[in-house]
Amino acid sequence: MAKPRKVSNLLALAVLGTVVQQPMHPYEIASVLRARGKDEDMEIKWGSLYTVVRNLAKHGFIEVVDSRREGARPERTIYGITDVGVAELRDWTRELVATPQPEHPRFKAGLSMLPALPPGEVAAALRERIASLESMIAAQEAEAATEDVPRLFLIENEYELAVRHAELTWVRGLLAELTNETFPGLAAWRHWHATGEIPSEYAELADRGSTE
Incomplete structure (x- = not known):
């Protein structure tokens, strides 16, 4: 049985699976997810990306590790995954692979x-x-x-x-x-x-x- 998660949107799982490789800012996360075709693997609502990132940070799964400004562009906040986030990524992935859930194609x-x-x-x-x-x-x-x-x-x-x-x-x-x-x-x-x-x-x- 699937257990309740503090951030249950599957986009959160995709974000964790991206920043586990290296710290990124949200725009870069979205670019990487699109390039890898993750929106074909799971339902992703791109408009909720920043909300998901903020919620992941709120619950300690990711944290701000840097911020940078390039030219006249707005300052970009760089997020890295925490130990708690790595544990959540692994546990969530294990659950999805091991536990069949009702789906409605x-x-x-x-x-x-x-x-x-x-x-x-x-x-x-x-x-x-x-x-x-x-x-x-x-x-x-x-x-x-x-x-x-x-x-x-x-x-x-x-x-x-x-x-x-x-x-x-x-x-x-x-x-x-x-x-x-x-x-x-x-x-x-x-x-x-x-x-x-x-x-x-x-x-x-x-x-x-x-x-x-």
């Missing part, structure tokens, strides 16, 4: 609403998804083949590629069930959309949780 949300579409439209949408996944996988594999970076620093990309391969296999299987007429209850589903008459087994589900 958009695809799962769409699948939960699948009865709203007739089978033919679902099949067409799945074909579109398959084409997109195939393109994304090909591009990612081509990029990986040209990367001259130790595997340790690309492991999240490897995971994402494996997940996309698994999703592609599953979506192809679902599409096959729809096209070869082996999906359970397909006839009732199709009849519902053709006539507007909800099958009895669907009606029972619709009544669950009703207070009337």
Whole structure:
């Protein structure tokens, strides 16, 4: 079970993972995170960066180690990680790797609403998804083949590629069930959309949780 954290925004984890290498000012932190594509690994709201940095400093995870001014630019505060911050970085990372948490991807949300579409439209949408996944996988594999970076620093990309391969296999299987007429209850589903008459087994589900 995930434990409560004093600064729980995942951007805070990204900041700690950046300043652990060397002290930086917030603008430099943002530049490094963008260059490393961390906004593809986790949801990052760039507008909250300075607030996250201040909160990390407030709770002792990072501290001001220097400040500098370059020309007419405003003075920039340089932050370094503390021992407490290193411990938080390690503990948080360990928790994320070890403890599965409920996640809510958009695809799962769409699948939960699948009865709203007739089978033919679902099949067409799945074909579109398959084409997109195939393109994304090909591009990612081509990029990986040209990367001259130790595997340790690309492991999240490897995971994402494996997940996309698994999703592609599953979506192809679902599409096959729809096209070869082996999906359970397909006839009732199709009849519902053709006539507007909800099958009895669907009606029972619709009544669950009703207070009337």
